[in-house]
Amino acid sequence: MALRPPSFKPFTLALIQLGNVGPSKSENLKHAREMIIKAARGETSKPKPSLIVLPECFNSPYGHVHFPVYAETIGFTPGKLYDTTNSPSESVKMLSAVAKETGTWLIGGSIPERDTTDDKLYNTCTVYSPGGDLIAMHRKVHLFDIDIPGKIKFKESETLTGGTSLNFFDTDFCRIGLGICYDIRFPEMAMIAARKGCHAIIYPSAFNLTTGPLHWELLQRGRAVDNQIFVSMCSPARDLTAGYHAWGHSMVVDPMGLVIAEAAEDEAIIFAEINPEVFESGRAGIPVTTQRRFDVYTEVKEV
Numbered sequence: 474m475a476l477r478p479p480s481f482k483p484f485t486l487a488l489i490q491l492g493n494v495g496p497s498k499s500e501n502l503k504h505a506r507e508m509i510i511k512a513a514r515g516e517t518s519k520p521k522p523s524l525i526v527l528p529e530c531f532n533s534p535y536g537h538v539h540f541p542v543y544a545e546t547i548g549f550t551p552g553k554l555y556d557t558t559n560s561p562s563e564s565v566k567m568l569s570a571v572a573k574e575t576g577t578w579l580i581g582g583s584i585p586e587r588d589t590t591d592d593k594l595y596n597t598c599t600v601y602s603p604g605g606d607l608i609a610m611h612r613k614v615h616l617f618d619i620d621i622p623g624k625i626k627f628k629e630s631e632t633l634t635g636g637t638s639l640n641f642f643d644t645d646f647c648r649i650g651l652g653i654c655y656d657i658r659f660p661e662m663a664m665i666a667a668r669k670g671c672h673a674i675i676y677p678s679a680f681n682l683t684t685g686p687l688h689w690e691l692l693q694r695g696r697a698v699d700n701q702i703f704v705s706m707c708s709p710a711r712d713l714t715a716g717y718h719a720w721g722h723s724m725v726v727d728p729m730g731l732v733i734a735e736a737a738e739d740e741a742i743i744f745a746e747i748n749p750e751v752f753e754s755g756r757a758g759i760p761v762t763t764q765r766r767f768d769v770y771t772e773v774k775e776v
C-alpha cells in the first residue's frame with residue numbers, strides 16, 4: 474500500500490497545447506521552454522499555476538520512424554537522487570531548468586527514450602519538482618497499435634516497447650497518477666491510481682481525427698466519474714502539415730464528469746482551478762468509492 478497521500482489543496486493546472494512541433498529538436502525544445510515560461514505567468518483572473526503539463530511527444534514528430542532518431546537516454550531510477558544538470562538528455566536538462574526557473578511542478582509531456590541497459594525505446598513522461606528535481610517517470614504501458622481500415626493505422630510497437638509499471642507522484646497539494654494517451658483506454662490504470670489515493674490522473678496525449686471526436690471527451694469523463702477523480706489530457710495543437718494530425722481539445726474534467734476547461738485545435742494554454750471540494754462532495758454524495766463489493770467481484774483484488 475502506498476504511503477498516505479498528501480492532503481488535497483486547491484491549485485491551478487495549466488495545459489500547454491503545443492504547436493509548431495517540427496523536425497528540429499532544438500527548435501521544439503526552445504518553443505516548449507518559451508511556452509512553459511508563458512504558462513507560469515498564469516491568467517489574470519486565476520492564481521498562478523502550480524502544475525504545468527506538456528503533450529505527448531513534444532520534442533519530436535510523432536511516428537514510429539521518428540522515435541529511434543529522436544530518442545534520448547534518461548538514466549533515471551525512481552527513488553534515487555538524479556543530477557539533471559549532467560543528464561545525457563537535452564530535454565531533461567531543459568525541463569529541469571525551466572521547472573526551477575519558474576518554480577512550478579512540471580509534467581514534461583513525453584519524449585522517445587532509449588534505455589541503454591536493454592537498448593529498447595520507450596515513450597516516456599518525466600516529472601519535475603519546482604526545485605528542478607526529476608522526481609517521477611512513466612513509460613507508456615499500452616502502445617498505440619490500431620488499424621481502422623480507410624481511416625488510421627498506427628503501430629508504436631514497430632519501434633517502441635511498453636512500460637511495465639504504474640506511476641504516481643506526490644506534490645504539496647495532491648497525489649497525481651500518470652498515463653500517456655492510449656493508456657486512458659485501459660480503465661484498470663485509472664482505477665488503480667484512484668485506489669492508491671490519487672486525486673487526479675494526467676495523460677500527456679495525442680489523439681487523432683478519427684478517434685478524437687468519438688472518444689477523447691468520453692474516455693476522460695468516464696474515467697473521472699468511475700473513479701471520482703480529476704482527469705486531464707494534454708494534446709499537441711492540430712497541424713495538418715504534419716505527418717500525424719492531433720485532435721487538440723486539451724481538457725480537464727472534474728470528478729463529477731464536468732468539463733471544466735477545454736482548448737480548441739490551435740496552440741493554446743488553458744488553465745483550470747482544481748477544487749478539492751468537488752472531489753469531497755462528489756464522493757460524499759455518491760459514495761461508490763466505499764460501496765465497492767470486493768466480496769462479490771472476487772477476481773478483482775482490493776488494493
Ligand SMILES: NC(=O)CCC(=O)C(=O)O
Pocket residue numbers: 529617653654655656658678679680681684685688
Ligand atoms: N498517441 C496515442 O496513444 C493515440 C491514442 C489514440 O488516438 C486513441 O484513439 O486511443
